Amino acid sequence: MLDTGNRLHEIIRKDEEGLLKDWIALQANTSGRRMTAVEEKQLQTNAGEFLAMMRQASQEGGYDISKPEWSGVRDFLTQLSAARARAGSTPVETAMFVFSLKEPLFNRLRRESKDAETLADESWKATLLLDRLGLLTMEAFQKSREEVIARQQQELLELSTPVVRLWDNILALPLIGTLDSARTQVVMQNLLEAIVQTRSDIAVIDITGVPTVDTLVAQHLLKTVAAARLMGADCIISGIRPQIAQTIIHLGVNLEDVTTKATLADAFAVALKRTGYGVFRLKNSGGNASQEA
């Protein structure tokens, strides 16, 4: 009589070829779309490797996937699902890789087992094993997706906060997108470092690209302004749209201590004036001869 740990091993060893064939055929069916030749080849290699690994692991490790003998299988699955997540497979496709092994495996168990009790027993153990492996796949899949999201967030953070030098001692900070605490921190740091680097006196914070201003965003803006002031630079907030002006007043946010302008052009004009510059039209071509900034 075979001991239970080796029943699985026995089945795989006896008919690895047939099992592999059934399994792959099943996967090709369940995926719901025709696989390309390259995909099929890839699947064949992966499935073959996985089955060979399982045969080895089940020989020593039995049904307990937390045992060190199974570490090879675990690593293989983790890598496989991470690769699939990156390639854009759906979660179902990824999970089906493991779960579709159930049918061919159970068919063989049924054939091998003599009585109902052993069959139920063996099926139960095999189900548990494959479920655990399936969950492992999903976890790895999810994890690699989350890594992608985290990386993109980081990239977004770096992309979205340029500090532009408008003129001697005048900086502009065009903000695009919603301001949250993490972004405010980056914005603040970038702005302050740019102030030190360029020895600027005035920074124009342009919020044309900020879709909504609530109390939190306003507070973050005020914090940035306060920090810049501590460094000795004055801030002008520009690009306040009519809708946002209304919201700010309705919310009761106090922006009285900060110079605010409707457009970046207005803010730039004020900044120039404060630093002792002005803009003049050189040629008189009708209209106003000159416009002092």
Next chain:
Amino acid sequence: MERIPILKMGQFLLVTIQVDMHDRLALTLQDDLTEQIVKSRAHGVLIDISALEMVDSFIGRMLSNIANMARLLDAQTVVVGMQPSVAITLVELGLPMKGIRTALDVEKGMQTLRMYLGMNDHGQDGDGSAEI
């Protein structure tokens, strides 16, 4: 005893804080500075904190105190050279240091003081600083 030197530069006094501040040192500085303001009849004080990497609420309050004391003696205080990280810390601590003038460095601080005291020496008419 450890002391923070106070340098006289024309009509202004320059204090450069380069060591960690503690209570005794702060009190000594307040003593020395008020005495110096009276003795030299200075109208402006520059406090350079560019060497400070870390600022806590104690130093924040000390700077405010010094500025207010100087104002009583008719001298304007400008804090210069604050590091970006220090500025962020102070804001996050909720200590925006009301009533203190700030400037980016000593040079700009002097411009600010000159302008404020009506000593427009080289035609600079821009506002080199921000008042909080």
